[in-house]
Amino acid sequence: MAQKVLDALKSHHAAAIEHTESQHGDEIVWVKRDQLVPVATWLKTDPAMLFDAPVFCTCIDRLDWQPQGVPPSMRWTEDKPRFEVAYQLRSSKYRYRLRIKIAVPESDPRVPSLAALWPAFDWQERETFDMYGIRFDGHPDLRRIYMYDEFVGYPLRKDYPKEKRQPLVRRDDLPMNPIKVDRAHPGDK
Amino acid sequence: MGVEITTTRLEDAAKWAKASMADKAVNWGRKFSLFSYPFVTACCGMEFMSVAGPKYDLARFGAEFPRFSPRQSDLLMVVGTVTEKQGPAVKRVFDQMAEPKWVIAFGVCASTGGFYQNYSTMPGVDQVIPVDVYIPGCPPRPEQVLDAMIMLMDRIQSGRGHSQLRDKREQLIAARNDEG
Numbered sequence: 211m212a213q214k215v216l217d218a219l220k221s222h223h224a225a226a227i228e229h230t231e232s233q234h235g236d237e238i239v240w241v242k243r244d245q246l247v248p249v250a251t252w253l254k255t256d257p258a259m260l261f262d263a264p265v266f267c268t269c270i271d272r273l274d275w276q277p278q279g280v281p282p283s284m285r286w287t288e289d290k291p292r293f294e295v296a297y298q299l300r301s302s303k304y305r306y307r308l309r310i311k312i313a314v315p316e317s318d319p320r321v322p323s324l325a326a327l328w329p330a331f332d333w334q335e336r337e338t339f340d341m342y343g344i345r346f347d348g349h350p351d352l353r354r355i356y357m358y359d360e361f362v363g364y365p366l367r368k369d370y371p372k373e374k375r376q377p378l379v380r381r382d383d384l385p386m387n388p389i390k391v392d393r394a395h396p397g398d399k
Numbered sequence: 400m401g402v403e404i405t406t407t408r409l410e411d412a413a414k415w416a417k418a419s420m421a422d423k424a425v426n427w428g429r430k431f432s433l434f435s436y437p438f439v440t441a442c443c444g445m446e447f448m449s450v451a452g453p454k455y456d457l458a459r460f461g462a463e464f465p466r467f468s469p470r471q472s473d474l475l476m477v478v479g480t481v482t483e484k485q486g487p488a489v490k491r492v493f494d495q496m497a498e499p500k501w502v503i504a505f506g507v508c509a510s511t512g513g514f515y516q517n518y519s520t521m522p523g524v525d526q527v528i529p530v531d532v533y534i535p536g537c538p539p540r541p542e543q544v545l546d547a548m549i550m551l552m553d554r555i556q557s558g559r560g561h562s563q564l565r566d567k568r569e570q571l572i573a574a575r576n577d578e579g
Binding site: 357379384 | 490
């Protein structure tokens, strides 16, 4: 559908693009991390593109992604980047849809922020930071948005124990007061 | 002389009977004039509205108005899912209520966390404040809520609410300390 967009990107920003995919009518472009802001600026301002509508920003954690029926080359291994940050954009004038993906390694989870280009990505990037711990460089106010500041870790990462709660208050008279237990055995956390 | 030197068992019994009659009368008044504070966080709130509305009419049992100030209420109804982030807020609301006070956990989320077994949801509001009556159901039927209301009124009448028991315990401890 938006194959034109992919072709134009390839001709204008060949050096910034790793590869492109099309799946189920959705066009995906993999952009190199340090080239994200120039590519996004071009997509927003070029008169033949005019991607004016930010749809979402999220992240995919590929840790131990070994689905059946997928060729082994596509499965996740230790040497592949663990995270994918995805930005979905829409051009309301030309009715294009485009997804930008950036591969992010676990050792350096940083992505340039697009909140200055599309202000609606401000809170979306905060959510992605809150849940996955991706740092958005240049974000105006990168704080947790759902969880409280005392929360340690990033709950939607695949290696976060899904039922590990971090209570702020507990009754003193509970038989098994978790706060007291944690204080008694700080190593058990 | 103003100083009691001896008492007989009969006199004690009369005194206790008098005290317990007064308690009964006070508790009778309490159970028919509950002012509820609905701490509504989720979809159970719709069910709470239907209980408070004219068809099921919670007002029949004396719980006439929801008071949206904890300082004017003596029944905290925790209606819906409570997250760990909300824990301090629930505790603060409960602490602001005047004694004696009672708590109903409305719905399975407020009672146990329900199907939210995850990092963010508190496994039941009783982790933070003492709960008198739990209402299961997702959401509970209005009849269940009315049943819980009757149970709570029974408890109040017999002085078995959490805050009443705590009060009694503190009085006993104080009396023993005075003697000793």
